[in-house]
Amino acid sequence: MRKNIAAGNWKMNLTLDEGQKLASEVINMAKGEVSNDAEIILIPPFVHITSVEKLVGSAANVKVGAQNCSDQGSGAYTGETSVSMLKSAGVSYVVIGHSERRELFGEDNALLAAKTKAVLDGGLKPIYCCGEKLESREAEQHFAVNKEQIEEGLFGLSKEEILNVVIAYEPVWAIGTGVTASSDQAQEMHAYIRGLIAEKYDQETADSISILYGGSVKPGNAQELFAQPDVDGGLVGGASLKSRDFVDIIKSF
Numbered sequence: 001m002r003k004n005i006a007a008g009n010w011k012m013n014l015t016l017d018e019g020q021k022l023a024s025e026v027i028n029m030a031k032g033e034v035s036n037d038a039e040i041i042l043i044p045p046f047v048h049i050t051s052v053e054k055l056v057g058s059a060a061n062v063k064v065g066a067q068n069c070s071d072q073g074s075g076a077y078t079g080e081t082s083v084s085m086l087k088s089a090g091v092s093y094v095v096i097g098h099s100e101r102r103e104l105f106g107e108d109n110a111l112l113a114a115k116t117k118a119v120l121d122g123g124l125k126p127i128y129c130c131g132e133k134l135e136s137r138e139a140e141q142h143f144a145v146n147k148e149q150i151e152e153g154l155f156g157l158s159k160e161e162i163l164n165v166v167i168a169y170e171p172v173w174a175i176g177t178g179v180t181a182s183s184d185q186a187q188e189m190h191a192y193i194r195g196l197i198a199e200k201y202d203q204e205t206a207d208s209i210s211i212l213y214g215g216s217v218k219p220g221n222a223q224e225l226f227a228q229p230d231v232d233g234g235l236v237g238g239a240s241l242k243s244r245d246f247v248d249i250i251k252s253f
């Protein structure tokens with residue numbers, strides 16, 4: 001059955017000292033306070049991964065993620081980071097296709113499909129992001145936009161492969177804006193995405209995949225969002241930079 005997941009995407013924030021302090025606080029607070037079986041994923045910038053991984057150590061329910069990777073295996077790709085490098089540094093998950101990568105760095109569905117495949121081939125798990133912009137929602141194109149991102153990014157995968165994918169629905173209009181999708185809006189889109197997977201693969205496969213919501217998740221709204229039947233957790237940005245807030249979100253399952 002699918003897992004509940006609270007993933008903290010630090011984006012391009014925090015110095016190494018600040019990142020180590022945050023990771024230690026989250027790990028210690030989670031150890032003492034979290035009684036549910038949610039998987040916690042810390043997703044620092046690349047340069048902090050090794051240090052954070054050392055702090056995580058053997059904490060069974062805490063994993064380390066990366067915010068991006070190359071679709072290439074190795075070679076003359078200055079500035080890029082391969083999946084095998086991430087794996088050797090102790091990374092378990094890789095965020096693929098965050099809207100900031102799509103929008104600011106021009107990553108399209110074809111490249112994201114290649115990155116997703118590279119992550120799976122390397123033995124790690126992709127957290128594949130989808131989500132519509134405000135104008136698409138206002139034009140009632142939000143289902144079509146998410147369908148295209150899911151189909152083009154993921155549907156080249158086999159059933160065995162897609163079972164190792166986590167999906168994150170992040171409406172762009174809710175990211176970093178303080179505006180959260182209502183729990184009904186989140187549930188509606190998550191159920192729709194799960195339905196697409198059931199149609200392409202089968203219901204059992206669809207029911208096994210964790211679908212996270214992202215976009216201004218906070219301690220005050222996490223419980224209602226996570227209570228929705230198709231919302232299996234959150235990909236948290238801003239609130240994951242504060243240990244107290246992030247741990248309170250983890251406790252909301």
Ligand SMILES: O=C[C@H](O)COP(=O)(O)O
Pocket residue numbers: 009098170174175176177178214215216217235236237238239
């Ligand atoms: O990856 C996380 C999402 O972009 C959400 O960010 P946010 O919680 O700051 O809105």
